[in-house]
Amino acid sequence: MESILSILAPMILVVIGYSIGSTKIITQGNQALVERLGKFHKKLEPGLNYIIPFIDRVAVEDTIREQVLDIPAQQAITKDNISVEVDAVVFWKVQDLMKAYYNVEDVERAIEELVTTTLRSTIGELELDQTYSSRRDINQNLLEQLNEAATDWGVKVIRVEVQELKPPADVLESLAKARAAETQKQAEIFKAQGTVESIEMLSRALLEQPNSKAVLQYLIAQRYVDANQKLGESPNSKVVFMDPKALSEAITDLIGAGDSPIDGFANGSSIRPHDQ
Template structure:
């Protein structure tokens, strides 16, 4: 059995070292990830996604420290890791609740979420010792500063305003670290039990007040509608009475004209018609006077009343009969006057 020659062993070793160098020199970076490369301890370049070649044992990736929270039961536990590949995607940091004192001296526990993205990997590695921890501490201090200027009621009403103010306050400091703050969300606000009970009572009182105001406004609207209806009804009744009186007067006027046209338009006939109308009104008024008053009125001159009734009967006949009877009455009256004169 022949021994392997030293030359072959040396060649195999050279090949193995070459393969190792090539393997160490080829770096594949995945999409949305980058690597910060140092050459002999100083910054050299940033490797983008794809196949990259580095000098083995001379070029080394610089690691970055990341802190992430994992919920175990009811509590969040921080997990620290050192990573050579920097993720440039948007990252969410759900940090645990922080006690914050509002302007009206109420201590609330606020749980928030922070969305950030690494824009400049070089600054994220060299400008700050622990980028994720620095962002977290900055978010907590800014949250305390912003919420500490507000009252509790204003805090519940203006969550969007609080989020925008925290984001604006963090952008300037985070930009120095090559980090972009995408948005900040206040997730939950926990209050002491006594404050929560007081707010519940306040809410119930406010709802009761609104119900009372709504009921009063409804009653007011109903009363206004009823008054308007009564007013319109009174106006319509008055207009009806007015039109009825006008029509009645016009009818009486037309009747008088017809009677006068039938019996003649002399002064005596006019007096006769006027007497007829007055007598008719007088007779119509007698029952009313007897019903409404405590005394019964009897005409003083019963002959005059009988004469009026006779005149009414004559007026009820035809115009020719009325004229004939009127002439007869005038003749009879003349005879009686002549007899009186002879005596």
């Protein structure tokens, strides 16, 4: 009896060892590649799989789920010769594990190098202002070029997002000053247009009034009173004495006789004081 057990025991151990060595469990979301005598044999799907010990070996087991690759900041030169610092994030997944393992040495490293090269090339075709307004176009262009190149790697790039485009500090300062100057210029243009429109409206209103000279005289006097009031409110104000008679004569001289100044403005010419 003991002799039989001594014979069967090693055989039982061999069977147990063979059974353990021939089973391979692949977790959900993963795939594995099996090589037989050094050559690709089959692909293992999630669940319980069987291989031949010592003849078959699992060459690689990897995820086929979506992955995220953060591309470090890179230096790129725009079309108008401005250096910018740009980084991106890539969302990708393995579609064919056999190609990803056998066609490229390091698929993740290959994607990173491809993104860097494509990103620099894309930025180089745009001027600095275009890089800000064309962010979506840059992402789409990167996605198309990456998928075209990564097909042979068994990889699909799902989306690419450029996270930051950062020019040098002195360029940012110059852009800020240029924008401020443009804003000021537009404000002055709008103000001038508003003044012209106001004068045109006043001119038309005066032409419709039978006592236009009296109305104009009243408006000028009102502006004079307002100006003197503001002058009096100023901490650096000075007292100015003016002869009322001289003021009246000045206003009368400014208005002039007849309606020619108003008529002239309405016809497109400017209002000019009478020749001395």
